[in-house]
Amino acid sequence: MRALEKQRNILDFTLSSLGRRKGKNIALVLVYTFVIFLLASVLFFSHSLKKEAALILQDAPAMTVQKLVAGRQDLIPTHYIDSIRQIKGVQSVAPRLWGYYYDALSGANYTLMVNADLNDRAGEIVIGNGVSWRSAAGKRNQPLRKNEIIPFKTYDGSALSLKVSGLLPFASELVTADLILVSETDFRKIFSIATGQATDLVLQVRNAKELPVIATKITQIHPDTRPILREEILRTYDAVFDWRSGVIIMVLAGVFLAFIILAWDKATGLSAEEKREIGILKATGWETTDILLMKFWEGAAVSLMAFFMGIFLAYLHIFLASSILFAPVLKGWSVLYPHFRLTPYISGYQIATLFFLTVIPYTVATIVPSWRSATIDPDSVMRM
Amino acid sequence: MHTFRVIIVLLLMVSLPMTGKAAPVTAAKADKCPVCGMFVAKYPDFLAQVIFADGSHVLFDGAKDMFKYYLNIKKYQAAKDLSDIAFIYVMDYYSMTPIDGRKAWYVIGSDVFGPMGRELMPFVQKADAAEFMKDHFGKKLIRFDEVTPDLIKGLD
Numbered sequence: 001m002r003a004l005e006k007q008r009n010i011l012d013f014t015l016s017s018l019g020r021r022k023g024k025n026i027a028l029v030l031v032y033t034f035v036i037f038l039l040a041s042v043l044f045f046s047h048s049l050k051k052e053a054a055l056i057l058q059d060a061p062a063m064t065v066q067k068l069v070a071g072r073q074d075l076i077p078t079h080y081i082d083s084i085r086q087i088k089g090v091q092s093v094a095p096r097l098w099g100y101y102y103d104a105l106s107g108a109n110y111t112l113m114v115n116a117d118l119n120d121r122a123g124e125i126v127i128g129n130g131v132s133w134r135s136a137a138g139k140r141n142q143p144l145r146k147n148e149i150i151p152f153k154t155y156d157g158s159a160l161s162l163k164v165s166g167l168l169p170f171a172s173e174l175v176t177a178d179l180i181l182v183s184e185t186d187f188r189k190i191f192s193i194a195t196g197q198a199t200d201l202v203l204q205v206r207n208a209k210e211l212p213v214i215a216t217k218i219t220q221i222h223p224d225t226r227p228i229l230r231e232e233i234l235r236t237y238d239a240v241f242d243w244r245s246g247v248i249i250m251v252l253a254g255v256f257l258a259f260i261i262l263a264w265d266k267a268t269g270l271s272a273e274e275k276r277e278i279g280i281l282k283a284t285g286w287e288t289t290d291i292l293l294m295k296f297w298e299g300a301a302v303s304l305m306a307f308f309m310g311i312f313l314a315y316l317h318i319f320l321a322s323s324i325l326f327a328p329v330l331k332g333w334s335v336l337y338p339h340f341r342l343t344p345y346i347s348g349y350q351i352a353t354l355f356f357l358t359v360i361p362y363t364v365a366t367i368v369p370s371w372r373s374a375t376i377d378p379d380s381v382m383r384m
Numbered sequence: 385m386h387t388f389r390v391i392i393v394l395l396l397m398v399s400l401p402m403t404g405k406a407a408p409v410t411a412a413k414a415d416k417c418p419v420c421g422m423f424v425a426k427y428p429d430f431l432a433q434v435i436f437a438d439g440s441h442v443l444f445d446g447a448k449d450m451f452k453y454y455l456n457i458k459k460y461q462a463a464k465d466l467s468d469i470a471f472i473y474v475m476d477y478y479s480m481t482p483i484d485g486r487k488a489w490y491v492i493g494s495d496v497f498g499p500m501g502r503e504l505m506p507f508v509q510k511a512d513a514a515e516f517m518k519d520h521f522g523k524k525l526i527r528f529d530e531v532t533p534d535l536i537k538g539l540d
Contacts (some may be wrong), residue, residue, distance in 0.1 A: 088515045089478040206480040207429065209496060213519045 010290060014297040017277070023032040028262070029306050035259040036358055037317070038252050043350050044318045046245035046328055051345045057230060061202035064096075064228045065218060073226075075197040080222055084201065087217050089210040095198030097187050100154070101180075108178070112190070115181040122185040124165040125150065130177030132167060150180075155192040161326060162186060246328060255345025264365065275373050282378035291374040292367055299366035303359040311351070319344040389484035406435040406471040411443050418442050418460050419449035420500055429482060430498045430504075435471040436464065446498040447474045447490065447506055448539055451531050472528075474506035475491065477516060486528045489513040492522025502539045504531070 018025050065084065067076035081093045110131055118124055127150070132143040144150070144164055152160045170332035188195065205211055215227040234358045278291055317323060411425040422433060424443045432450035435441040442461075444450040450472065453460050472485030477496075483506065490504040491513050497503065503521070504508050507513035526535075 088512055088519075091479075207478060209429075210478065217519075 002103065007293070010293050011297050011301075014294050014301065017294075018298060018301065019250070019354050021273075025302065029302055029309075031259060031262060032303065032306035032358075032362075034311070035255055036307055036354065037313045038313050039357070040314035040318050040350075040354055041323065041326065042248050042252065043243055043354065044314055044346060045323055046241050046345045047347070047350060048318065048343065048345045050238060052343065053241070054234065057234055057237070060233065061228050062205045062208065063203040063215065064233075065201040065203065066226045066228065067200075067222075067224055068226050069224070073200075075193065076200055076225070078196050078198050078201075078224070079202060083221050084203065084218055087214055087221075089205055089207055090212055091176040091204040091206050091348060093204075094202050096200050096202055097184060097193070098199050099187075099191055101190065104153070105151075112182055112187060114184045114187045118165075118181060118183040119185075120183075121165070122183045123163060124161045124183065125186075126166040126168060126181040127164055128168045128176040131165075131180055154189050154190045160189055160351060170381050178297065219338045278370065278373050279378040288371070288374045292371055295366050295370035296363060299363035300359075303362045305357065307359050315344070315346070406439070406441075407473075408433060408473040409435070409441055409443070415443045416439065417445045417449050419452045422499060427499045429475060430503065431473075431475055431482070432485065433471075433473045433482070434469055435473070436468045438468070439468040441480070446500050447485070447504040448498070448500055448536060450485070450503070451504065451536050455531070455533050455536065476508045476512075477505050478507070478512055485510045488528065490526050490528070491524070492523035492526065492535070493521075494520040496520050504539070506515050509518060 007212065022219060037327055065076065065080070066073045067080075068074060076095075078095050081095065083089060085093050099112055100112045101112050102108075103110055108131075115126070118126070127144065129143075131150075132145075146166065148164050151162045154160050162182065166180060168181070182190070187193070203214070205214060211229055214241050215229065218225055281291055281294075282288075317325065406450055411428065411431055412422070413425050415424050416422065417424050422445050424445045427445045430446040432444040432447045433441055434444075434450060434453065442453065444453065454466070454472070457464055473482040474485040474488055476482070476483045476488070485506065487507040488508060489510050489512075490506055492502075492504050494503075494505055494516065504526075505513075505520075506517060507516060510525075513522075516522060516532075517525060527534055
């Protein structure tokens with residue numbers, strides 16, 4: 001109990017001593033907070049992106065088969081389905097129709113995808129949130145609503161007006177923002193794609209161990225195709241997001257270096273004033289351990305305060321303010337994402353990583369020089 | 385969820401002797417293979433099951449352990465006899481559904497390994513088994529009755 005009381009007294013003294021050098025300490029906390037804010041933002045952002053991608057891909061087909069022409073993806077004939085279905089272990093094969101549509105009116109790229117639910121309701125579309133804002137040209141302060149019409153220009157030059165019959169849910173805005181679901185007839189009309197052709201084929205395979213064998217067999221039967229496994233897509237996403245957060249971390253490295261110099265300077269070189277303080281404390285009967293304790297509390301107070309403020313600000317920045325600072329680097333090429341928000345996702349692992357990268361080294365760095373000056377004779381310190 | 389499962393198992397136990405038909409079960413978290421002692425729920429792809437006429441069942445993490453048990457049942461469960469066994473289920477490799485173990489085709493010597501190493505891979509159709517043998521370098525295609533203790537020993 002007495003030990004606890006002693007800690008409390010020392011902490012009390014530390015805080016009032018910090019208050020005495022207000023300007024310097026506030027500046028330090030601000031810079032510190034800023035660095036943690038940036039680091040935490042990068043961590044949160046890239047993790048949420050990866051999480052979002054994983055969320056989407058968990059329902060992705062086990063294997064996608066594309067046709068290649070001169071190394072580029074081309075439409076795949078749907079009669080390939082029959083031969084692929086014969087392969088042992090393949091549960092089902094289904095054609096998919098999807099593509100990108102550039103809307104000259106709004107200057108945005110939409111992703112068009114055929115949805116079987118719409119097949120008997122030709123002329124209707126279901127749109128994502130971003131599309132509803134973009135297409136409402138003219139009355140920009142309000143999104144498109146049900147039963148309004150989006151005009152499309154088909155690839156043979158004629159016009160096709162499709163009625164909005166619903167909006168997509170917000171579950172994952174990053175993916176659904178630019179998405180438009182259309183019926184098969186309308187899709188073929190817009191892009192002039194003949195029946196008997198599809199964008200790609202998706203396979204369901206019950207036994208994941210068979211995937212490589214099935215992929216090999218497909219390339220043997222149809223040498224002009226490329227099977228893509230779900231794991232490969234996941235790996236690509238991971239690499240892309242890692243690369244992008246890598247770009248930001250490179251930029252941040254400069255900031256971090258500046259912080260290290262600041263922290264090092266502040267922590268290792270005690271100012272004459274602080275040295276005198278230590279001298280006086282020793283002269284009034286403080287022991288070296290008490291002084292070290294005081295310095296430990298000082299470092300902990302400064303870094304913890306900055307740590308929590310930085311994390312809090314980063315959370316606001318990423319999940320509430322649409323990551324304004326990083327948006328240009330981390331998002332794709334599409335112009336459709338002004339409002340997109342990530343689903344908040346933070347793990348204890350991330351917080352712990354940040355904590356051990358910043359708070360712990362700083363606190364430790366403040367103790368060493370104090371120990372050095374605390375062991376000198378108080379008389380000589382005070383004379384300096 | 386757990387109580388739900390218990391109820392289902394109890395219901396099965398009560399109803400099975402009456403109907404005389406045993407549906408395949410799914411492995412619970414605590415189920416262990418009586419031959420090797422491993423938890424079977426981790427390897428649903430290789431699950432093999434022996435279901436007794438009294439409704440009780442034992443689960444295995446592969447057809448190999450199931451055969452070890454079947455061929456030497458007195459060692460593992462002295463009170464039971466081969467005639468007490470109502471059904472044997474193994475997992476069809478391609479469809480991953482439980483199939484009748486006594487009618488299944490088994491491929492040995494392939495390059496597909498189970499949780500207990502070299503396995504007998506079960507198939508519902510001969511054509512499937514033949515295709516698998518070609519793809520995975522299987523050495524021999526056998527029926528249930530052809531499995532002997534010596535053959536199992538050769539797999540270990």
